[in-house]
Structures are given as structure tokens and as C-alpha cells.
Amino acid sequence: MPSPLKNNSPSRALALTYRIVEDCMIASCNGESDCATCINTIYEPIFSQLEDSECTGLVIDKRGITCSREKKSLNLVVDTILRYKNRSPLRKMALVTSIAYTKDEEKLRDILFSKGLNIRLYSDLEEAIAWACAYP
Structure with missing residues (x-):
């Protein structure tokens, strides 16, 4: 049964909501x-x-999400994810993305995977949840 977590987003322009399903956020x-x-x-x-x-x-x-067309800073995103990953029990990460941003997400996936994070890209939310919830 999913349990809702509060929205911690400090920005009105970008909203973020969480929920927990089994051992998956x-x-x-x-x-x-x-x-x-x-x-x-x-x-x-x-x-x-x-x-x-x-x-x-x-x-x-x-x-x-609608991404702006300014220069991407994927290395900053990677550094942030890896810094926090080492302080959590995270084993798997799935990004569900639209077709329009797949190239940037593929770069992010490749960099994180090469750094040891088990990460996959999906276009279907239910498939992503099933993979992330499956052991191991």
C-alpha cells in the first residue's frame, strides 16, 4: 500500500511529490x-x-518536466546523485522520461552506470516501478 510523503519542493515552478511502494520510493x-x-x-x-x-x-x-534550452550541467547532477547515493541503501534507480529528453537522460544513465549505480531508463512508469521494486 503506497504511503504519501509531503511535497518538499521549495519552488512553485517545479513541483515534486513522493510516495513509497514496498521498498521503493x-x-x-x-x-x-x-x-x-x-x-x-x-x-x-x-x-x-x-x-x-x-x-x-x-x-x-x-x-x-519541461527543460530549458540552456546549457545542461549533467556532471553536477551526477555528482549530486553519487554524493547522496553513498549515504543511502539505494541499489536501483529508474528514470521515467519523455522521448524529447532521452539523449540527455541516456548520457546521465551512462555516466552513473559507469560509476557503479544500477540505473535504467523507462518511458512507462509501471514498468519502472516493477523493476525498481524487484529484488535485488
Whole structure:
């Protein structure tokens, strides 16, 4: 049974909601963003929640985000995720993304995978949740 967590988003432009299913945290994002906003409003709050949980799986549904066309800072996103990953029980991470942003997400996946994070990309939320909740 999912349990809702409160919205910790400090920005009105980008909204973030959480819920827990089994040992998996599912985060959904909506709004306009850029990499710096994603770090402050999505990744840091999500991984802060993971530090205090027993969740071993994470699904971030980014289909509701409209990315700005400014220069991407994927290395900053990677550094943020890896910094928090080492302080949580996270074993698997799934990103659910729209077709329009797949190339950036593929770069992010490749970098994180090469650094040891078991990460996959999905376009279907239910498939992502099933994978992230499955052991191991």
C-alpha cells in the first residue's frame, strides 16, 4: 500500500511529490526546469528522503518536466546523485522520461552506470516501478 510523503519542493515552478511502494520510493516531478533547479528541487530532496528511509529502489518520473534550452550541467547532477547515493541503501534507480529528453537522460544513465549505480531508463512508469521494486 503506497504511503504519501509531503511535497518538499521549495519552488512553485517545479513541483515534486513522493510516495513509497514496498521498498521503493517513487517521485513525480512537474514544471519547468534546468539542471541547477533539478539538483536543488528534485535530486537533493529525494536523496535526503532516501537517507532516512529503508528504500532500496528509486523511480523518478520526469515526464512532466519541461527543460530549458540552456546549457545542461549533467556532471553536477551526477555528482549530486553519487554524493547522496553513498549515504543511502539505494541499489536501483529508474528514470521515467519523455522521448524529447532521452539523449540527455541516456548520457546521465551512462555516466552513473559507469560509476557503479544500477540505473535504467523507462518511458512507462509501471514498468519502472516493477523493476525498481524487484529484488535485488
